[in-house]
Amino acid sequence: MDIAKGIMIVSWIFVIIWVPIIIFTNRKLHPKALFVCFFAEMWERFSYYGMRTLLILYMVKELFVDMSFADADAKSLGIYGSYTAMAYLFPVIGGVLADKVLGFRKAILFGGVMMMIGHFALALEGMYFHGNLNLFFLSLAFIIVGNGFFKPNISSFLGNFYGLNDSRKDGAYTIFYMGVNIGALLSIVTCGYVGERISWDYGFGLAGIGMLVGLLVFWLAGPKIFGKKGINPASLETFPEIDEKEDIKLLHATTEDRNKRLEEEANNFTKIDDPKLKKKQLITILAAIFFVPICSLFLNLSDLITIILVVLSIGILGYIIFDARNEEKPVQQKLWVVVVLFLFHAIFWALFEQAGGSITLFTARNVDRMVLGSELPASIFQFFNSFFIILLAPAFSWMWIKLRSKGKEPSTPMKFVLGLSQIAVGFGILVIGGKFFANEGLVPVIFIVLMYFFHTSGELSLSPVGLSMITKLSPKKMVGFIMGIWFLSISLGNKLGGLIGELTAVEGGSENPTVMETLNAYSSTYLTWGVMVVAIASGILLLMVPTLRKWMHGIH
Template sequence: MDLTLWILTVGWIFVLLWVPFIIYTNRKTHPKALFVLFFAEMWERFSYYGMRALLVLYMTKVLFIDMAQSAAEVKSYAIYGSYTAMVYLFPVLGGMVADKYLGFRKTIIWGGFLMVLGHFALGFQAFGDLEGNMPMFFGALGLIIVGNGFFKPNVSSFLGEFYETDDPRKDGAFSIFYMGVNIGSFLAILTCGYVGQNINWHYGFGLAGIGMLIGLLVFWAFAKGFGEKGLEPQEVKDGSVKIFGTKPAVSVIVLSLLAIPICALMLNLNEVMSTLLLVISVFIVGYIIYHALKSDDKVEGQRLLVVVVLFFFHAVFWALFEQAGGSLTIFIEKNVDRSFLGTVLPSSIFQSFNPLFIILLAPLFSFMWLRLNKAKKEPSTPMKFVLGLGLLAFGFAIIVLGAKYFPNNEGLISVVFIALMYLFHTMGELSLSPVGLSMVTKLSPNKIVGFVMGAWFLSISIGNKMAGWIGSLTASESVAEGAHPTETLSVYADTYLTWGVFVVAGATLILLLLVPTLRKWMHGIH
């Protein structure tokens, strides 16, 4: 058995023991719905991260193999940025559909179904003469983008329905839920990464689809246990609401199918996608600001403004954090010593550090927030964001330190630097991301919580698009084809120093100065 397969086997055994332990120890603290949604989201993330682990590598090594290396990397980063941006852009519409028309349950099921089709379409390219079929490749990504838009925001929003607005268990619940996200990610990176890089790229993509199908079936099987929660609005049940003169469900299906080829086309139109994302972002953020300023309830309006301010810092965080699926994967491929015990580990497997650390640390963070809350010392949400950004910058500082001062004669750095970077990035993520999801459900008016949650994912969309652009800065044309790793190392170090350390540290300082104002605007919601 090679080392990679041994790591994969141990990873699965660990998760099979860890998940029952977490459910058992938290069964009396949280409602059963948390664990159903935890499990469904775990498998949905298995599908997403399984494909994400392979996407840039597949494009650079297979899809654009005829292009020069730097050109292939730039094009791959652009497509990766557009893909992940749209993955987090469509939740704005998915949240609105759930709020106004279908309810959480039906919206989640429809989104999951489209994602299953998308992943299987990628998997089927392993057969016949479909390898490298561009229309099928981009069409499959279009299915996943649209499906994710319906699934992703509504699972998170639905979880908030099972807790009161300022329930002290809420941040802990979202930390546990977030651990489910990362268990799926951990298993996917190990499993799909191994199968994709060692057996067949498309078998790896197909495994991601099987994971999505399991998540969909789990949610569907347990949905009846949610009672009246998550059903469509009463006016939709009564038949008084129509879209284009038809039932909302029919219109949503038709419009979804029309959106798929449009998304596929936009993936290959980088500049158009960037402009469109900017216009949509300005419109949606502007609408939330307008709603906040025009609200008859001043408290409600100021709480929404907190979401808007943190929206921008959230985008900065993800612009650098998401280098993990792009430039950092290629950096590990080129400039990290991956040999261990006679085996050269595949570069995709190193992405598993992040979800592994989350699995181990999420219960600790959940416990820590509850204990600090009881002691009346828990940091406010804006202060947790400051902590998250600071830890992100520190993680990049470790990589820059390793690249500038500790490379070996071949221009490779130790995997220890990668592990430490992921440790600090993970602690930053736990301080910011699940807390942000919880915050949206606390600060948003009930009638638009799905829409605001979708807008919150829009900040991740902007961050992902920025991530693609930042990643392209590491694909320097000044570095010759097949250059020695010492040459590429300096390009990565300079890029990460500028953007990962200096820019993020600057954003951290600005947010720290805004914390007192934001706490005041939250009006007692911690």
């Protein structure tokens, strides 16, 4: 029996049943725009994670197979860290360009097209130009640049359909985040199985098809559901603030009442017919395309990327603090909260993103993957993160609303403490499994499953509420920019994660180290960075929670 194929089939059946249930149970609470963005992001993440689940294994087993064991690991993890870092770096620029030039909808569609081209180019590299590093890096660059336009803007765009302090907002972003992980789940079990069992290029090609579906969902459903929102650059839109109670009433209203609301909204919309703006939009698109080959060159310069990210992070955070001096005190302090949580957010992702890098290699080498007489592909284990999110996201969404109604919901900074703490617990479980329960260097599969469970609950405590927090704490004129900066913290975390992953590469001795040597290298690195460093960071943040809550001025 092929367990991997069974997991793939069951996952598709589960999602086909589960998604309609989520939509049906939330249809009277949230606007339809949430579900369009949900589906578009779901298929975009199908493409991103479908490719990512294969990337590190493809590099180690195919592209750099002629190198020594340690060199192949180090080079692959360095490239992986640079790729994921740049994928989250470019949203800083993409958010600004959507705010000032393109508008949310054009930015999202353009970014999706670029990503689709990158995925299909990766498939071509595997089919017809195997081992061509120039095409490999160029393909990744298309995905990086496209992600910069797509990722921050669909998250920010969703916030336009809720009021500033709308009590539904955290729940909406949790549901939206579940869409991310539905796409990730399906892509990991599908592209992972196809890539490892059939052909790498077929796996990459499936990721491109997922991106195409996401584009079609957003493009075809958007005009009817979104109305006029997102057509103009965000800085030029002048829609009235949404009233939560009135908005919920409209969800129960007749079609005639809804159409009347859309007409009123249209009356407040001024279409910008400015030749200069159109010229800027064209120049922006052409410049992004021109930048793709330049971006591809940086993928092989790991140390330079690290320096750029550190300098850029310091510079942008310094700019926010300096520029905030011109704002009123409450606005200043809200931005200070963003700056502080930026740093802890980066630490979280540096360890969490080991999943697609060193933990995938650890799973391939040091986890007993035999289940019911069938060996699971290493890439498929990443699906546990998405699977647990799909199960737990509705519970977390309900829990936050319930706790808030009783006045007991943890503040956003406290949720960050909970997220970091659970990362440390997850790595602690993995280290215990390696130290005390490994059999001939192979850790029982239950330990990797438990690690993913705690990392997932930590992610749900921190990540979706972080997205919601940005739309609440940011001045309206710079939401896209601040959202981009938030993704910069993920970028920095991913690059630091690549550097931490490189520490697991076994140096010296034989070119092909024993299973025990690799287990000791992984266990030592995870104990130091995944347990001790993260535990210290969560303790420091816990001490800062009262001050950060005060600076948020009632935003929750």
